[in-house]
Amino acid sequence: MASELCKTxxxxxxxxxxxxxxxxxxxxxFPLELxxxxxxxxxxxxxMKRNSLTTLPENLAQKLPNLVELYLHSNNIxxxxxEVGDLKELQTLDISTNRLLALPERLxxxxxxxYLTVDRNRLWCVPRHLCQLPSLNELSMAGNRLAFLPLDLGRSRELQYVYVDNNTHLKGLPSYLYNKVIGCSGCGVTIQVSEVKLLSFSSGQLTVFLPAEVKAIGTENDHVLPLQELAMRSLYHTYHRVPKDLNFLSPISLPRSLLELLHCPLGHCHRCSEPMFTFVYPKLFPLRETPMAGLHQGRTTVGFVAYCCSTQCLQTFDLLG
Known part of the structure; x- marks a missing residue:
């Protein structure tokens, strides 16, 4: 076998x-002959699919500088x-079904x-630098252990397809993925959401309401939004409720970019129309066959992904409701 490999x-x-x-x-x-x-x-x-590789050489980019496609599916890496980051010509990397705990920062x-495929590994997180890839069009990370995604993921116009199916700990998606093609079935866990009252705090004539999920902090089933998202939603409601002559949110108190974002959120909840800025909860609805769907890439079935602002809306939203 060794001699045959060397000959090849x-x-x-x-x-x-x-x-x-x-x-x-x-x-x-990895064959030294290469x-x-x-x-x-x-x-x-x-x-190099379906071998038993455990590592890759650090000088891979030096010895194979013109690699365009690298397939390492089903190994033990x-x-x-x-140094995989030195592969300047690489367009496709498939390293799915391995034992990766993390992706290299220099990727x-x-x-x-x-095209980057890292399905069925043991990934807990995605490097934020990955969002900077200028040509990335398709990212597939199904069947990992992801609990969250970088908030900037999807900000690039080139990224159109993101698959994160069967990441059971993943309960939300960045809102930049709002208009992308998303695969997210099997994500999150089903919980029973009890009815809770909104929390609020007051200062003089001003009252700011916080989302009900804040009350769940510290419980076993807490599904708490990032602080940035909570702050943006609260400021949004406050800004639109307080009379403009009070000048509560002036250009002096907030950066201009933040004020512009408050005027125009990135999306609204399909259930209650709550504005969403950096974080959403997706819900996939497979639809029946439709003749019109066949006009798009030959498919006869289509699906719809709803975006909700909270776990409560996620549980209660239905297409027929």
Whole structure:
């Protein structure tokens, strides 16, 4: 097997192959032959699916500088070295079904990366720098352990497809994903939301109401919004309720960008029309077959994703309601 592998790589080097298939080779280590001398400078696509790799070489980008597509599906990789960020031509990276606990921080330096698939790993979080990838069009992170996503995710116009299905701890999505194609079935957990009264605090003639979820802080089923989101919603209602002649929120008291955002939220709850600024709760509704759906990419069924402002609205919203 070793001699056959070396022969395959040697032929690829001599004939300057652009594609190399090393799937199903029972590889436990990255082949040193690929890294020999100057490496394979002409190689653009490397397929290493369904092996037993545990690590990747740190000099991968140096030896295979022109990689456009790298497929590492179904291995035992625990860590991706930071030097993967040096693959400047890389457009597709598939490292799904491995044992990753984290993604490399320098991955955002792969400026050509368009398709990133890290399904079925053990990821707890997503590096915020990933939001800076200028060419990223599709991001798939289904079947991980994600509890939250960076608030900036989806801010790039290039990112159109995000799949986070079956992340049971993930209970909300950044509002920048509002108009993207989202896969989020199997996310979050079903809870019974009891009826609670709104909390409030007063100062003189001014009363500010806080969302009911604040009361759940510290309980087993707390689903608490980020402080930034709570503050934005409270300021929004206060700003639109207080008479303008009181000049409560003036350009001096708040930055101009924040005032502009208060005037125009990024979205509104499908259940109660509550404004949403940085965080939403998604709810997927598979729809029946419809002839019109077949006009789009040949599909005959379509789905609808509703966006809610709280777990209470999430539980009570229905398309027929």
């Amino acid at each position: 790589i040697s032929v690829a080097r001599l004939e300057k192959h652009k594609n190399l298939f090393l799937n199903y080779r029972n590889l436990h280590h 890294l020999k001398d100057e490496g394979l400078q002409h190689l653009e696509r490397l397929y 625990v860590v991706v070295p930071e 955002h330096l792969c400026l050509s990366l368009q």
